[in-house]
Amino acid sequence: MTTNNRKLNIGILGCGPIAQAAHFESAAKAKNAELYAICDLADDLRERMAATHAPKNSFANYEEMLADPELDAVVIATTDAFHVQASISALRAGKHVLCEKPLGISVEEVEELRSEVEASGKVLQVGNMKRFDPGIQSAKAFIDQEMGEMLALKVWYCDSTHRYAVTDAVQPLMVKSAKAKKPPVNPKADLERYYMLAHGSHLLDTARHFAGEIVEVEARLRNRYGAYCWFIDVAFANGVIGHLDLTVSVRMDWHEGFQVYGEHGSILGKTYNPWLFKSSDVDVFREKTGTTTRVLGADGHFYRRQLEALSDVVLKNAPMVGANIDDGVASVRGMVAIAQSVASGQAVKLADVSGGL
Template identity: 35%
Template sequence: MAQPVRIALIGCGRIAQVAHLPAIEKADGVTLVAVADPSGQVASDVARRYGVPAAHTSQAEVFADPGVEAVIVAAPDRFHFPIAAEALRAGKHVLVEKPLAADSGEAEALADLVDQTGRLLQVGAMKRHDPGLEYAHRFVTGKLGTARTFNAWYRIGDLRPGIEATLFPPVFADEAARGAEATFKADRRRYLLATHGAHVFDTVRYLLGDVASVIAKHRQDGRDQYWQALLTMASGAIGTVGITVDVPGVPSEGIEVFGATGSIRVDTPFPFYRLASTVQAYAGGETVTPVLPDGDAYERQIEAFARAIRGEGPVTPDVRDGLSAVRLIEATAAAVGSGAEVKL
């Protein structure tokens, strides 16, 4: 890319420090020119670690800077709408962490703003940039035949905290902000369905298209939460989605899809291993297991964002993909609450 995109990071919390900042440091086509966080200490610590020239406590200062072309919004999801909306109105392109917004009304408003401003908005469902899922998307489109059924899962294992402690860099934190966030996340059922559902529902839509209806059940054991959903796709395919927090053992994520002429299984590693998903694809009497390097989906999504800004590729997932994921999260919660099928 001839001219790197000048980008700013809004929100310097945990996900920014363990995912976005290391990815930006490696990514081609971007230059990080500013960070912003309500905690001046965290903003300055992060800026010093990554050699960023400007640290702010207000995103308004970032949006007023004509040298900033685009922003990454890594603040908690309840702030996604106001920050992303302000950025779009200021003429900035936006990469916003998933879920797109706290509810579908906010997500719809962001979709309208994208249309009005002509700016780009990409949702941080970074699994779409995993080489294994990209391979699966091509396979489903070209060799699977008509999709008939599928099974998708997203499981958080009780070994995850130890894995994170091994893989994550030290994190700068404001203890007051951390306490406030812990209070918000005390609505564990809402938080977990939104944060994990955003990933698995986007994967299902990426491979299989729009969802027509949802039937869902929920179970809770102490702090642990489980959702099982039956989805009917607009194509007529049916399948299940399981979201489980926690289970004994390691995290596990994946999807199996069965079609008229083939089938495929994708197993997605914990993202901070920075490995591509493993794939087994069957068609024409043979099973193919591709070798897929370059597995840092966070780095790849930022590079894709930069290419889209320069007109060298599509925005994926875009604002309407993000809206659809939020609607699916809400539909699942409504189906659990009513015990009835919810149509989208």
């Protein structure tokens, strides 16, 4: 087969919830990728997933999967604490990487990973799948091509108390194993940290995707009745000002979206619970014509589309449209800066931060 019609052989590390809800199906449905292998040390979980999804190979040992010469790329679908080391192992084995967000949990480890990516010559894409939402893509295209200078933007990500009623109805029944590998500390033992890593990584990436590099944040956090609310003022390198709202959980329906004010028009976007696989409703207002348009965005399988994009980069040398290593590092720096700003009550520059969440 030629490069143009060859499929990328994908190995998925981790058979837990995110693999079951997103990555197995994405590899099966992708037009240019194939579910070649899965890996998990929990025998019962791995064997059940192999029976369900029929990869060509199944591994209990990650190094053995990486040693397979037919394997092209790895999806890192483990818990956050294992992302960096698993990615480094894959890169050193000569494999491309799609790593779930957040890229890591400390500035130092993601900077180490950046060095590994640069030395490897391989592709690393971060799993900020919202970049493959057709509505968000229509907003980005308008910003880049027609809007002119951006004045300001607001982005909000407000998880709902009713999210599990929604996800339980639409996701597959999750299979668990008592033998699953767990990090030294339960990620949900500190909810402030957990929510920032899980949801803040999306919020920051969307803001950066639209407005460019974030240089400084000033954040406040209020925690009442089990709800956490961050209000974050953001300064961008290009002078744009921004406001971010991360709230978990609001006593209402899922509330996520963005508003962008520009020289030649504005944008208002409403984003849905990702497991509905529904593209964002994005209204683009053009000042010149006095009209508003909205892309239909019928294909809302963001996870499949991000895998196809990675495959195109590797197989066809297509430009990277997903989040790259620099985007992943910047998101981690931003989350650490937000945590430090909350603790100090002062604005924090991203370039000055170190440590982790």
